[in-house]
């Protein structure tokens with residue numbers, strides 16, 4: 009009796025403890041059951057032994073961490089039917105997004121258990137069969153997007169009971185039968201296009217633009233349009249209300265032709281429509297800002313099953329191309345191979361998206377090269393997180409480094425509020441970048457070439473060491489594309505003729521970066537007049553006179569006791585920019601040479617004495633201690 013009492017007390021205690029531990033244990037198990045019974049090609053960081061809330065990719069808990077309220081797993085590569093009695097146990101779930109996967113099977117019959125479900129995104133999967141659930145159980149359902157699946161049967165009339173429904177997208181399925189009368193005042197968006205629906209459009213839905221019923225067998229007399237609009241062959245992807253205003257040129261042309269047939273009245277009507285579209289387009293562009301990332305092309309192919317954003321193993325991001333395109337984007341800069349954007353996603357993840365121009369490599373070669381680049385995991389190499397390849401668009405996704413590039417740090421505005429880079433900081437950047445390039449050169453059996461070493465591709469990692477980006481792009485870019493302007497100052501003499509980057513030419517370019525660190529000058533700059541000065545030539549000419557402090561950045565002159573190190577570094581840099589490729593040092597030797605100038609490691613940093621005694625203002629801020637081995641806070645959300 010007593011034993012039983014104690015036993016049940018322990019049980020009770022255990023339950024109380026679980027509540028207090030504020031991790032939704034049962035919900036967690038439901039998710040594990042889900043993911044363990046469904047094939048998925050991208051690995052998730054759903055570790056049994058870590059807390060769900062705040063740690064698991066794509067999972068959001070309630071404020072008190074007692075329940076899971078949102079699951080967002082877009083583009084994870086889920087394949088197969090949803091295992092029964094898994095997701096449906098998350099009875100507090102409000103948002104479910106499994107879009108852009110390869111989920112098949114029927115609409116899960118146990119989903120009605122998710123009584124609080126408000127947002128359901130299942131578009132771009134491989135679901136099939138009829139919607140045989142009673143939608144009226146979801147009192148709170150607000151958005152339903154089941155587009156681009158293989159659902160068939162009739163559209164459930166129970167949808168008409170969803171008083172909160174604002175958006176319904178069933179486009180590109182195989183629904184048949186008549187369209188139910190959905191007299192829902194709350195409904196703001198609907199798209200039923202590309203199904204097999206028949207009959208007429210119910211009165212309640214005539215307020216929506218006719219295009220949302222396109223691609224069905226709606227009887228002509230009730231169809232609001234007299235003549236069908238010729239469908240463009242390569243029509244932009246249907247169902248993005250955001251991009252809805254962005255009909256392709258072909259489509260617009262088609263519209264204009266149709267309008268001519270319909271006569272002047274219809275034409276005038278169309279002009280108005282076009283004006284409206286224009287406004288919407290502007291709105292959309294503004295979201296992506298600077299207009300440059302013209303998204304409609306990307307979108308047009310984005311959801312093709314073969315053209316998804318490809319993530320590398322171990323990447324903890326959970327977003328897909330749609331999220332990326334929806335992100336607020338800001339141009340970071342125009343580089344040799346394209347434009348770089350800073351994209352802030354809905355969940356505040358910040359990434360850098362590079363949009364490549366003039367890619368000459370085919371899909372296979374591109375993917376192979378990306379595999380190599382993406383496999384490099386090194387603290388001094390900026391990780392490639394994901395890439396996207398389609399005929400029209402090639403995108404690369406990298407971590408975002410909030411401090412900006414070395415180029416910006418050195419050559420950005422030199423005003424009063426500028427924080428100068430002290431010698432310590434510069435040495436750490438040099439050693440880090442050298443190690444990064446050394447690592448890159450080890451790839452592909454020691455044959456891999458970076459191809460675009462320059463200061464705007466050098467960033468600072470969490471230990472403030474240099475960190476190299478953009479590796480391996482040169483080989484997939486068209487050699488005929490003239491990268492003359494920006495890369496010129498970094499290009500080894502032999503590359504100017506052959507246009508083929510090599511490891512020795514990487515060393516040359518790195519030598520130019522070292523010269524930038526030493527002189528503070530850009531690789532190509534102008535002096536007083538219009539004279540264009542190549543940094544390498546300029547340094548040679550100054551050095552030829554004698555070893556002179558004139559070479560060095562004036563910002564460095566205020567730090568005492570570093571001249572010897574600076575001179576040593578200058579010699580190393582000049583060895584890198586030797587004219588003959590075989591006279592330049594190899595990266596591993598280079599790393600050792602730089603390490604010999606200054607040992608950059610936790611025990612022994614700042615070996616060259618105390619320079620804070622300098623009385624010249626402003627004292628440089630001490631670099632963060634190298635012992636801190638935190639991962640990049642901005643970039644990795646593991």
Ligand SMILES: *[C@@H]1O[C@H](CO)[C@@H](O)[C@H](O)[C@H]1NC(C)=O
Pocket residue numbers: 055056057058
């Ligand atoms: C889960 O995390 C623990 C420590 O947090 C780690 O030891 C273990 O290897 C992880 N398991 C997996 C499968 O990642």
Ligand SMILES: *[C@@H]1O[C@H](CO)[C@@H](O)[C@H](O)[C@H]1NC(C)=O
Pocket residue numbers: 057058059061062063
């Ligand atoms: C889970 O996340 C919290 C903060 O969100 C963190 O403090 C904790 O260390 C993480 N736990 C594991 C095992 O990663």
Ligand SMILES: *[C@@H]1O[C@H](CO)[C@@H](O)[C@H](O)[C@H]1NC(C)=O
Pocket residue numbers: 075099100101124
């Ligand atoms: C559903 O939401 C309501 C209001 O937010 C809440 O009171 C209720 O507990 C939720 N139901 C479940 C099963 O979590």
Ligand SMILES: *[C@@H]1O[C@H](CO)[C@@H](O)[C@H](O)[C@H]1NC(C)=O
Pocket residue numbers: 123124126147148
């Ligand atoms: C329905 O959703 C609204 C917010 O969208 C929320 O305030 C309300 O509590 C929800 N009700 C139920 C029953 O879940």
Ligand SMILES: *[C@@H]1O[C@H](CO)[C@@H](O)[C@H](O)[C@H]1NC(C)=O
Pocket residue numbers: 110112134136313
């Ligand atoms: C979708 O399902 C069909 C069979 O129903 C199958 O042939 C097809 O390969 C599936 N597509 C994907 C992308 O999984």
Ligand SMILES: *[C@@H]1O[C@H](CO)[C@@H](O)[C@H](O)[C@H]1NC(C)=O
Pocket residue numbers: 133134156157158180245246
């Ligand atoms: C329609 O959806 C199917 C998958 O259900 C897909 O194969 C097809 O490409 C889609 N078509 C369009 C135009 O989106």
Ligand SMILES: *[C@@H]1O[C@H](CO)[C@@H](O)[C@H](O)[C@H]1NC(C)=O
Pocket residue numbers: 136137138160161162
């Ligand atoms: C729906 O599709 C399934 C095959 O996926 C087929 O067996 C069934 O007959 C179809 N139903 C209707 C109403 O077309």
Ligand SMILES: *[C@@H]1O[C@H](CO)[C@@H](O)[C@H](O)[C@H]1NC(C)=O
Pocket residue numbers: 144165166167168169
């Ligand atoms: C809508 O809900 C009412 C009760 O709330 C029910 O009688 C009716 O059958 C429902 N309609 C549909 C189409 O499910």
Ligand SMILES: *[C@@H]1O[C@H](CO)[C@@H](O)[C@H](O)[C@H]1NC(C)=O
Pocket residue numbers: 131151152153155174175176177197198199247248249250330
């Ligand atoms: C899904 O449908 C909803 C409602 O129409 C819409 O807001 C959302 O943008 C759609 N998503 C896509 C990818 O079409």
Ligand SMILES: *[C@@H]1O[C@H](CO)[C@@H](O)[C@H](O)[C@H]1NC(C)=O
Pocket residue numbers: 182184185204206
């Ligand atoms: C569309 O529906 C008609 C009957 O309304 C049927 O004969 C036809 O086979 C259906 N087409 C498709 C592609 O499901």
Ligand SMILES: *[C@@H]1O[C@H](CO)[C@@H](O)[C@H](O)[C@H]1NC(C)=O
Pocket residue numbers: 179180198199200201202217219220222245246247248249252
């Ligand atoms: C509905 O989808 C069609 C293509 O399937 C598209 O042309 C139309 O613009 C969409 N309408 C809305 C309002 O999203």
